[in-house]
Amino acid sequence: MSFTPASKALARFKVLDLTRVRAGPTAARQLADWGADVIKIELPKGLDESDMGGPRHGPDFQNLHRNKRSLTLNLKEPDGIAIFKKMVATADVVIENYRPDVKFRLGIDYETIRAINKRIVYGSISGFGEDGPYRERPGFDQIAQGLGGLMSITGLPGQGPVRVGIPVADLGAGIFCAMGILVALLEREVSGEGQWVQSSLLGAQISLLDFQAARWLIAKDVPGQAGNDHPTSIPTGVFPTSDGHINIAAAGKHIFKRFCETLGLTQLLDDARFAEDAARSKNRAAINQIISEVTKQQSSVDLIAKLNKAGVPCGPINRMDEVFADPQVKHLGMAAPVHQDVLGDIAVVNQPIKLSRTPGKMVRGTPEKGEHTEEILSEYGYDDKAIAAFRARKIV
Numbered sequence: 451m452s453f454t455p456a457s458k459a460l461a462r463f464k465v466l467d468l469t470r471v472r473a474g475p476t477a478a479r480q481l482a483d484w485g486a487d488v489i490k491i492e493l494p495k496g497l498d499e500s501d502m503g504g505p506r507h508g509p510d511f512q513n514l515h516r517n518k519r520s521l522t523l524n525l526k527e528p529d530g531i532a533i534f535k536k537m538v539a540t541a542d543v544v545i546e547n548y549r550p551d552v553k554f555r556l557g558i559d560y561e562t563i564r565a566i567n568k569r570i571v572y573g574s575i576s577g578f579g580e581d582g583p584y585r586e587r588p589g590f591d592q593i594a595q596g597l598g599g600l601m602s603i604t605g606l607p608g609q610g611p612v613r614v615g616i617p618v619a620d621l622g623a624g625i626f627c628a629m630g631i632l633v634a635l636l637e638r639e640v641s642g643e644g645q646w647v648q649s650s651l652l653g654a655q656i657s658l659l660d661f662q663a664a665r666w667l668i669a670k671d672v673p674g675q676a677g678n679d680h681p682t683s684i685p686t687g688v689f690p691t692s693d694g695h696i697n698i699a700a701a702g703k704h705i706f707k708r709f710c711e712t713l714g715l716t717q718l719l720d721d722a723r724f725a726e727d728a729a730r731s732k733n734r735a736a737i738n739q740i741i742s743e744v745t746k747q748q749s750s751v752d753l754i755a756k757l758n759k760a761g762v763p764c765g766p767i768n769r770m771d772e773v774f775a776d777p778q779v780k781h782l783g784m785a786a787p788v789h790q791d792v793l794g795d796i797a798v799v800n801q802p803i804k805l806s807r808t809p810g811k812m813v814r815g816t817p818e819k820g821e822h823t824e825e826i827l828s829e830y831g832y833d834d835k836a837i838a839a840f841r842a843r844k845i846v
Contacts, residue, residue, distance in 0.1 A: 457484045458808040474627075489519050517814055518817060520818065524845050560572040571644040599663070603659075685701065685709075685730065685738060708761055715740070
């Protein structure tokens with residue numbers, strides 16, 4: 451079976467994926483979904499049976515490693531390193547998320563790899579950065595959420611720190627790394643040389659704080675927990691209905707006016723406590739209570755229909771099954787069908803990006819460990835006898 455790219459967009463690039471768990475595989479997945487030939491390098495069977503990233507046939511692992519090929523390779527053996535360096539000579543990208551010291555111990559750090567191929571773009575993801583006082587600390591998403599400030603602004607006021615329900619630091623670090631790799635590949639077209647691309651869970655987490663971080667940096671305002679309310683734009687939050695809750699975002703002069711007219715709350719427009727954005731934010735508890743008394747008299751469906759018709763942003767609060775049953779989500783194709791050899795026909799989470807001329811698609815499910823070892827090694831000139839010898843010695 452020859453390599454089939456998921457898209458024409460990045461089909462000219464070959465990526466050696468040394469990553470594990472989540473942040474690194476997320477970066478590699480971004481490239482694989484847009485057509486790069488991503489070779490996932492794993493330890494041979496019997497040398498590592500840990501479920502780094504969850505069981506191989508579990509939802510998490512399957513979602514992370516689609517559109518890749520799998521090669522087993524023991525980088526703790528000289529012959530394994532020799533094979534890897536042969537692959538590096540013609541590769542475009544290497545991605546790793548070892549702790550910063552590990553790649554140096556293995557002899558596959560950026561400077562060593564660059565000496566083989568000066569065009570290589572080398573992507574590294576760490577917990578806290580490749581240098582600095584926290585360099586050697588093990589990185590974990592929730593640790594970055596806490597250290598990076600996210601848990602201090604998540605949750606209800608006074609509730610105490612709350613983690614976000616997704617591994618946002620991991621995902622952010624992976625996506626930022628992929629973006630950096632693409633930038634470096636574009637720059638390589640001018641200079642002819644690759645470079646070392648670095649991202650970290652901590653850096654990604656702080657970057658994703660965005661306006662909350664800017665509130666401190668510029669205004670010296672320390673954000674706190676705002677719960678379901680928007681930190682600064684009121685009324686924006688969760689409101690009760692007769693059969694549940696919905697989200698409403700009615701901040702801003704014009705939208706607030708339409709909102710009040712639609713719900714029969716025009717008296718709020720003349721109330722000094724609510725007339726301007728800043729006043730509404732200051733008096734959020736009072737205005738939310740008044741609005742809630744009206745919204746809880748109507749069903750979620752009726753209220754959403756009424757507000758959308760008036761041009762007031764609103765929407766349901768869906769469970770995961772309801773998300774993928776939503777007609778707009780179906781229209782966007784966010785559940786992407788793919789075939790996996792063991793699991794059969796399944797669905798994974800699709801890319802949110804659409805390209806008009808070189809779209810991506812799911813061409814293969816997550817490979818079995820080492821599924822493409824013979825195929826890949828033969829592409830680098832190794833014959834059946836050599837591959838069999840490697841297998842006997844657990845090099846592959």
